[in-house]
Amino acid sequence: MSSIAPIGAFDSGMGGLTVVKELMQQLPNEQIIYYGDTARVPYGDKSKETILTYARQIMNFLVDQGVKAIIVACNTVSAVALEDLKNEFDIPVIGVVKPGAKAAAESTHTGRIGVIATRATINSGIYRDFLCRTNPEIEVFQQACPLFVPLVEEGWIDNEITDMIIHRYLDDLVKNNIDSLVLGCTHYPLLRDRIQLAVGDGITLVNPAFETSREFKYVLEENGLLNENEAAAPHRFYVSDGAARFADFAARILNGYTLTPESVTIHAFD
Amino acid sequence: MSSIAPIGAFDSGMGGLTVVKELMQQLPNEQIIYYGDTARVPYGDKSKETILTYARQIMNFLVDQGVKAIIVACNTVSAVALEDLKNEFDIPVIGVVKPGAKAAAESTHTGRIGVIATRATINSGIYRDFLCRTNPEIEVFQQACPLFVPLVEEGWIDNEITDMIIHRYLDDLVKNNIDSLVLGCTHYPLLRDRIQLAVGDGITLVNPAFETSREFKYVLEENGLLNENEAAAPHRFYVSDGAARFADFAARILNGYTLTPESVTIHAFD
Numbered sequence: 001m002s003s004i005a006p007i008g009a010f011d012s013g014m015g016g017l018t019v020v021k022e023l024m025q026q027l028p029n030e031q032i033i034y035y036g037d038t039a040r041v042p043y044g045d046k047s048k049e050t051i052l053t054y055a056r057q058i059m060n061f062l063v064d065q066g067v068k069a070i071i072v073a074c075n076t077v078s079a080v081a082l083e084d085l086k087n088e089f090d091i092p093v094i095g096v097v098k099p100g101a102k103a104a105a106e107s108t109h110t111g112r113i114g115v116i117a118t119r120a121t122i123n124s125g126i127y128r129d130f131l132c133r134t135n136p137e138i139e140v141f142q143q144a145c146p147l148f149v150p151l152v153e154e155g156w157i158d159n160e161i162t163d164m165i166i167h168r169y170l171d172d173l174v175k176n177n178i179d180s181l182v183l184g185c186t187h188y189p190l191l192r193d194r195i196q197l198a199v200g201d202g203i204t205l206v207n208p209a210f211e212t213s214r215e216f217k218y219v220l221e222e223n224g225l226l227n228e229n230e231a232a233a234p235h236r237f238y239v240s241d242g243a244a245r246f247a248d249f250a251a252r253i254l255n256g257y258t259l260t261p262e263s264v265t266i267h268a269f270d
Numbered sequence: 271m272s273s274i275a276p277i278g279a280f281d282s283g284m285g286g287l288t289v290v291k292e293l294m295q296q297l298p299n300e301q302i303i304y305y306g307d308t309a310r311v312p313y314g315d316k317s318k319e320t321i322l323t324y325a326r327q328i329m330n331f332l333v334d335q336g337v338k339a340i341i342v343a344c345n346t347v348s349a350v351a352l353e354d355l356k357n358e359f360d361i362p363v364i365g366v367v368k369p370g371a372k373a374a375a376e377s378t379h380t381g382r383i384g385v386i387a388t389r390a391t392i393n394s395g396i397y398r399d400f401l402c403r404t405n406p407e408i409e410v411f412q413q414a415c416p417l418f419v420p421l422v423e424e425g426w427i428d429n430e431i432t433d434m435i436i437h438r439y440l441d442d443l444v445k446n447n448i449d450s451l452v453l454g455c456t457h458y459p460l461l462r463d464r465i466q467l468a469v470g471d472g473i474t475l476v477n478p479a480f481e482t483s484r485e486f487k488y489v490l491e492e493n494g495l496l497n498e499n500e501a502a503a504p505h506r507f508y509v510s511d512g513a514a515r516f517a518d519f520a521a522r523i524l525n526g527y528t529l530t531p532e533s534v535t536i537h538a539f540d
Contacts, residue, residue, distance in 0.1 A: 039320045040310050045423070050309045050511045053540045150420040153315070161438060164431050241320045270323050270539065 001068045001091065003227045006031040006236075007220075008062035008070040010055075013041030014246055015149070015186035016073030017253045019096065022213035023071070024235075024257065027220075031233040033065050034073075039240035039268055042149050043076045044118025044185070051120065052081040057269045059089055065236075068225050071216050072096065075185050075208070079121040092219050097121075099215040100182055100208025101130035107204045108180040111138045114173050114203070117184030119144040127184055141176040145169045145185075152187045153249075157194065166191065166198045174199050182206045190253070240268045271338045271361065273497045276301035276506075277490075278332035278340040280325075283311030284516060285419070285456035286343030287523045289366065292483035293341070294505075294527065297490075301503040303335050304343075309510035309538055312419050313346045314388025314455070321390065322351040327539045329359055335506075338495050341486050342366065345455050345478070349391040362489050367391075369485045370452055370478025371400035377474045378450045381408045384443050384473070387454030389414040397454055411446040415439045415455075422457045423519075427464065436461065436468045444469050452476045460523070510538045 007030050009020055014036055023032055035058050037043075043051050055077045062070055069092040072078045072085070078095025086093050104113050104127075115127040122144040131138045147165055156162050173181075181203050183189055189207045196205055220226040239246045243264035250259040277300050279290055284306055293302055305328050307313075313321050325347045332340055339362040342348045342355070348365025356363050374383050374397075385397040391414075398410040417435055426432050443451075451473050453459055459477045466475055490496040509516045513534040520529045 039316055045515070046309055046511050050538065050540075053538070057540070146424050147417075147420055147426075150417055154416050156417075161431065161434050164434065168431060241316050245315070268320065268323070270320075270327065 001225065003068070003225050004230050005066055005068035006033045006233065008033050008035070008065070008067035009073045010035040010037070010058045010062065010070070011074040011186055012043035012076060013038045014153070014249045017250055018186050018189045018207070019071065019073035019209040019212060021254055022209045023216070024254070026213040027217055029227040029230060029232050032235040033062060033067055034235070034237045035062060036237070036239045036246060038242050038246060042118070043074065044120050044146060044149060046120060048080045051077055052084055055081050055085055056088065059085060061267065063089065063091070067091070069093070069216070069220060069223070071212065073186055076118050076120045079117070079124040079126045092223055092225070094212065094216055094219055096186070096208040096212045097126050097184075098130055099211040100184065100206060101127055101134065103208065103211040104180050104182045104206045105131055105134040105138065107206055108138065110177065110179045111135070112176060112178045113138060113140050114176070114178040114181040115140060115142045115184050116145050116169070116173070116181065116188065118149070119146055121184055127182060141173055141178055143169055143173045148185065148191060149187045152190050157191065162191070163194055163198060166194055170195070170198055174203070178203060180204045180206055182208065184208070237264045238267045239264055241266065271495065273338070273495050274500050275336055275338035276303045276503065278303050278305070278335070278337035279343045280305040280307070280328045280332065280340070281344040281456055282313035282346060283308045284423070284519045287520055288456050288459045288477070289341065289343035289479040289482060291524055292479045293486070294524070296483040297487055299497040299500060299502050302505040303332060303337055304505070304507045305332060306507075306509045306516060308512050308516060312388070313344065314390050314416060314419060316390060318350045321347055322354055325351050325355055326358065329355060331537065333359065333361070337361070339363070339486070339490060339493070341482065343456055346388050346390045349387070349394040349396045362493055362495070364482065364486055364489055366456070366478040366482045367396050367454070368400055369481040370454065370476060371397055371404065373478065373481040374450050374452045374476045375401055375404040375408065377476055378408065380447065380449045381405070382446060382448045383408060383410050384446070384448040384451040385410060385412045385454050386415050386439070386443070386451065386458065388419070389416055391454055397452060411443055411448055413439055413443045418455065418461060419457045422460050427461065432461070433464055433468060436464055440465070440468055444473070448473060450474045450476055452478065454478070507534045508537045509534055511536065
């Protein structure tokens with residue numbers, strides 16, 4: 001595999017673009033091929049079997065595009081299907097959960113960490129597992145927040161109702177005296193400012209996207225796959241539905257990067 | 271086709287059970303085969319092409335189960351794909367939109383009607399078309415309410431936040447002096463009491479499920495397919511994901527009808 005081959009990234013929909021943003025900053029020479037499964041979003045309330053089936057289809061598609069490595073830019077897939085996917089594919093594959101847990105373990109002083117995510121990610125218990133493996137003294141407090149994804153997709157960010165929903169999900173969590181809070185879903189960084197306001201400045205918000213992109217860089221280096229010399233070829237974006245809406249959403253996330261509806265390709269699996 | 275064959279009903283997920291409830295009451299001799307596409311819910315923000323692909327797969331599946339007629343218990347599918355589906359299948363197929371529009375046209379005194387539904391249904395303009403065809407004097411005021419489905423699926427029904435979201439979507443709509451409001455998504459009847467409280471008693475809420483079941487009965491009669499003599503065989507429920515959650519949800523909707531996780535069968539198309 002050549003180091004000038006593209007890297008693949010995928011998510012259940014548009015949230016993974018918060019990871020793409022970090023990749024663009026930290027790995028400016030890499031060409032990114034992104035797939036968002038917007039026809040079947042959200043994954044967060046689905047079963048492991050269904051999530052694995054969908055992720056496998058997408059990874060095969062990315063491999064067909066010639067990618068040299070894949071970043072699973074979706075917490076739900078990383079939580080419930082990553083080990084299976086790593087076993088099935090022979091290129092480097094990394095998820096967002098382990099780097100996110102590592103960053104949280106490094107940021108806490110009190111050892112009391114909160115995790116918010118989709119129902120599937122929370123039920124998997126994977127953040128708790130990784131955190132406790134890093135340090136058995138750590139106590140983890142979890143909360144599923146199923147309405148955050150539809151709120152973000154509806155564009156209700158700076159909004160009194162959104163603040164109330166944030167309080168409703170997080171007020172009890174905060175009472176556990178956590179000092180770090182993992183944003184365990186790629187949509188949640190878009191609510192970052194409102195969440196910070198709700199939980200107060202004493203709690204550090206951990207965005208796994210940053211740490212994951214850093215770790216992805218190490219993985220590429222280790223495997224001799226980092227593209228150090230060439231300028232990146234143009235990124236490519238695929239979705240299973242709704243190219244125009246995806247381009248709109250991307251414009252809000254990828255500050256300064258222009259994405260037109262025409263540059264987003266529809267590719268469905270049905 | 272024999273009149274003792276079952277009838278088919280389907281929805282993007284669990285909302286169509288509000289239609290099943292009406293069918294059970296109005297057509298007690300009929301065996302129902304229900305399909306809920308819970309692995310790919312929601313449809314409301316998806317494109318026509320994707321919705322048509324999914325609906326076609328489900329209808330083929332129901333036909334394979336030997337159904338004599340199909341009720342499209344989903345406003346989004348009825349709005350964007352019904353004509354195509356009717357042309358492709360040679361058994362009677364009816365949707366929820368036309369009967370719903372008819373009921374609204376009959377209920378209004380002022381000729382000012384509100385319609386709330388998913389984004390796909392609203393964008394199709396189909397309620398407005400049917401209403402204006404019934405009576406060109408009717409004025410239609412529409413509002414997409416994308417957060418209602420996730421709120422219902424999260425179980426936040428009697429809840430201050432839900433009331434605020436209802437007000438946010440409906441306050442401007444009500445200012446148009448409507449006297450009837452169509453609940454143009456099969457999930458919405460579950461918010462009926464809270465919506466009535468928000469809009470006031472002067473507005474009649476129209477639930478297309480009732481009218482659609484009545485029309486479905488006529489269609490069966492016309493085609494000599496009404497099962498008048500035999501007791502119904504046991505109903506069958508299929509979903510593409512999450513049998514236990516579906517059974518839970520069904521228990522809340524189908525008062526008195528017992529549905530266990532074991533009696534719900536997973537059937538996915540991927």
